[in-house]
Amino acid sequence: MIVPLDEGVRELVHDGDTVALEGFTHLIPVAAGHEIIRQGRRDLTLVRMTPDVVYDQVIGAGCAARLVFSWGGNPGVGSLHRFRDAIQNGWPRPLEIEEHSHAGMANRYVAGASGVPFAVLRGYAGTDLVDQTPTIKTVECPFTGERLAAVPALNPDVTVIHAQRADRAGNVQLWGITGIQKEAVLAARRSLVTVEEVVDRLEPVPGQVLLPSRVVTAVSVVPGGARPSYAHGYYARDNAAYQAWDAVSRDRDAFARWLADEIGAPAPLPGKAG
Amino acid sequence: MTTGYTSDEIMTVAAARCLTSQTACFVGIGLPSTAANLAVRTHAPGLWMIYESGTLGTRPDTLPLSIGDGVLAETADTVVSVPEVFNYWLQPGRIDVGFLGAAQIDRYANINTTVIGDYTDPKVRLPGAGGAPEIAASCREVVVIVRQSRRAFVERVDFVTSVGHGAGPGDRERLGLRGAGPTRVITDLGVLEPDPATRELTLVQVHPGVSAEDARAATGWDLAVAPDLATTPEPTPEELKVLRSLTGADGV
Numbered sequence: 001m002i003v004p005l006d007e008g009v010r011e012l013v014h015d016g017d018t019v020a021l022e023g024f025t026h027l028i029p030v031a032a033g034h035e036i037i038r039q040g041r042r043d044l045t046l047v048r049m050t051p052d053v054v055y056d057q058v059i060g061a062g063c064a065a066r067l068v069f070s071w072g073g074n075p076g077v078g079s080l081h082r083f084r085d086a087i088q089n090g091w092p093r094p095l096e097i098e099e100h101s102h103a104g105m106a107n108r109y110v111a112g113a114s115g116v117p118f119a120v121l122r123g124y125a126g127t128d129l130v131d132q133t134p135t136i137k138t139v140e141c142p143f144t145g146e147r148l149a150a151v152p153a154l155n156p157d158v159t160v161i162h163a164q165r166a167d168r169a170g171n172v173q174l175w176g177i178t179g180i181q182k183e184a185v186l187a188a189r190r191s192l193v194t195v196e197e198v199v200d201r202l203e204p205v206p207g208q209v210l211l212p213s214r215v216v217t218a219v220s221v222v223p224g225g226a227r228p229s230y231a232h233g234y235y236a237r238d239n240a241a242y243q244a245w246d247a248v249s250r251d252r253d254a255f256a257r258w259l260a261d262e263i264g265a266p267a268p269l270p271g272k273a274g
Numbered sequence: 275m276t277t278g279y280t281s282d283e284i285m286t287v288a289a290a291r292c293l294t295s296q297t298a299c300f301v302g303i304g305l306p307s308t309a310a311n312l313a314v315r316t317h318a319p320g321l322w323m324i325y326e327s328g329t330l331g332t333r334p335d336t337l338p339l340s341i342g343d344g345v346l347a348e349t350a351d352t353v354v355s356v357p358e359v360f361n362y363w364l365q366p367g368r369i370d371v372g373f374l375g376a377a378q379i380d381r382y383a384n385i386n387t388t389v390i391g392d393y394t395d396p397k398v399r400l401p402g403a404g405g406a407p408e409i410a411a412s413c414r415e416v417v418v419i420v421r422q423s424r425r426a427f428v429e430r431v432d433f434v435t436s437v438g439h440g441a442g443p444g445d446r447e448r449l450g451l452r453g454a455g456p457t458r459v460i461t462d463l464g465v466l467e468p469d470p471a472t473r474e475l476t477l478v479q480v481h482p483g484v485s486a487e488d489a490r491a492a493t494g495w496d497l498a499v500a501p502d503l504a505t506t507p508e509p510t511p512e513e514l515k516v517l518r519s520l521t522g523a524d525g526v
Contacts, residue, residue, distance in 0.1 A: 026342050071401050072402055079399075087396065088397075101408055102356065109357070125450055126434065127436065129388075178355055209355075239339045239343075
């Protein structure tokens with residue numbers, strides 16, 4: 001249940017899997033993303049509402065074949081240049097995209113967690129996303145006849161999140177901005193949770209989400225595992241690191257140096273990464 | 275140009291003045307967030323700010339860099355999940371004003387934040403939709419804040435990420451969009467509003483020192499100008515002081 005991070009990633013994240021590393025600005029599982037790069041996973045379908053710096057890194061390292069998402073940027077800073085390079089230039093490999101809105105993605109996870117095949121929402125009407133994304137359809141309400149958007153359930157092979165705490169039985173507790181993590185874990189076939197610490201007893205915290213151990217496949221203790229994002233009650237968001245990422249992200253060579261220095265991973269091989 | 279403040283500053287001040295203490299506002303990051311935080315510190319202390327991270331009624335004491343900075347959660351009335359903010363708060367029409375930015379905006383206030391160029395072979399890949407399509411659809415009204423230039427103000431957006439007034443009158447109703455859509459576009463040159471009959475964006479106000487010709491020159495279509503063109507009241511010393519303390523331009 002409680003395993004080292006390298007073992008957790010090796011056991012639970014496989015080549016070709018659909019993987020969701022979720023976190024809405026807060027509690028982003030950055031260390032787990034770096035371990036996925038270090039282990040050289042390939043052909044992943046990455047899912048995330050807000051792919052940010054860690055997805056820029058995983059995409060830049062050539063681990064991903066597809067991205068399912070609703071907003072891909074460096075929050076408060078600008079664009080993700082590894083993500084851009086993959087989409088605009090196919091470097092280091094082409095990245096297929098499936099693009100939604102936040103409301104659509106949130107409802108896709110809710111449907112996945114709820115065990116139903118699709119979700120309905122008021123959304124997308126009149127936007128060009130409808131023409132580009134085959135997983136956006138329209139349904140007629142059987143009661144009122146109203147036309148609404150329909151989006152299919154998301155059921156990742158594995159969801160990876162970061163949380164503040166777990167107990168020794170593997171119950172997981174997170175609080176602050178809890179985003180979409182509960183739905184993403186409940187929608188997934190397997191889950192890996194990195195935590196700041198393991199404690200004997202999970203003292204209740206206002207606004208907490210508690211994930212019972214039966215929906216958590218493995219926990220890894222990784223203090224600081226969400227940096228440069230933050231863990232409410234533990235450490236603050238390192239806004240300077242997000243700003244500094246921009247320069248690294250813009251340049252393939254600077255990114256290759258980052259991979260070597262920070263991850264100990266080889267530079268991506270264009271076209272051969274798959 | 276009148277001296278004493280920048281064009282970004284008067285844009286932010288003009289946007290802040292759209293909000294009141296009675297407003298519930300869905301706030302986007304960047305210029306919209308700066309304007310909303312200025313409003314709450316000046317004339318609209320009761321403004322109810324929502325960020326899409328699920329922070330409802332937040333009152334950050336510093337300007338957040340992202341929509342999910344810790345300060346937003348710490349100062350919120352409550353923090354809800356992402357499905358809840360979109361399904362329970364935005365979708366039923368509980369939010370008065372959506373405050374959005376844009377990379378491109380067109381004659382009918384349709385907004386592009388997805389790609390410049392062709393979708394499948396983009397010249398520039400932008401971050402994408404985020405919460406904007408449903409904010410633009412479901413808030414009672416939408417205020418767009420964007421710097422005015424021919425690059426941003428285009429005849430037709432390359433990609434409709436968020437619907438403004440579609441192709442003209444009746445389109446929002448036909449699409450089943452329940453909010454009024456963009457009612458104001460605030461720029462660094464002035465204020466545009468949709469013409470009540472044609473829904474076409476029309477220059478209704480210019481900032482001090484800006485002419486209608488300046489605004490027309492920075493617009494990629496033949497911009498209509500209201501006959502009774504107004505001038506934005508100068509920023510007050512208080513507005514500028516508070517704004518500069520937020521952005522760090524006061525050097526403190």
